[in-house]
Amino acid sequence: MSDLAESSCEACRVDAPRLSAEELQNLLPQIPEWQVIEKDDVPQLQRQFTFRNFVDAMSFANKVAELAEAEDHHPAILVEWGKTTVTWWTHKIKGLHRNDVIMAARTDTL
């Protein structure tokens, strides 16, 4: 488990700092399976997990949802047959906060 995965999210405010490009580049090696995508000009962290069937994909989605509730920080979770795509970003700041990298690392441990 990486240091990031052992971290908790701090409460996030509208004026919380977005990660700088340099900070993000320094953190990404700890979550090498995650891609930085842009959606509606908002950078987001996304990873697709593959499974044997729909039930396993849904079961993983529920684990991610439990983690999200525990930290009160919520991703988008797309469930399809044999795959679950998890996307983290911080709605309030329309971008990536350190919390999102922490949640990505914790998702990897599920």
Add this chain to the structure above:
Amino acid sequence: MSDLAESSCEACRVDAPRLSAEELQNLLPQIPEWQVIEKDDVPQLQRQFTFRNFVDAMSFANKVAELAEAEDHHPAILVEWGKTTVTWWTHKIKGLHRNDVIMAARTDTL
């Protein structure tokens, strides 16, 4: 409950017939909340359901997943804070089968 919602899916084969434009137009009034979208040139039925929070959105997703398993016909389910987007289409025929309209109608009854 509409007639469609009381129907079961028939087994779907690669050579099963896609709905014609006319058949689709005749069925859509029974599922008025659903949009026909195109993704990668594949027509799909999509509806967004709204909820008070993430837990309720996830709970609904699990009900849809149970329905999908029962019929062995699986949608894409996107869960976000306060909303669940369900998308039905038939992978094998790269389009819409009568089964998809049935599943949309049954999703409405959950």
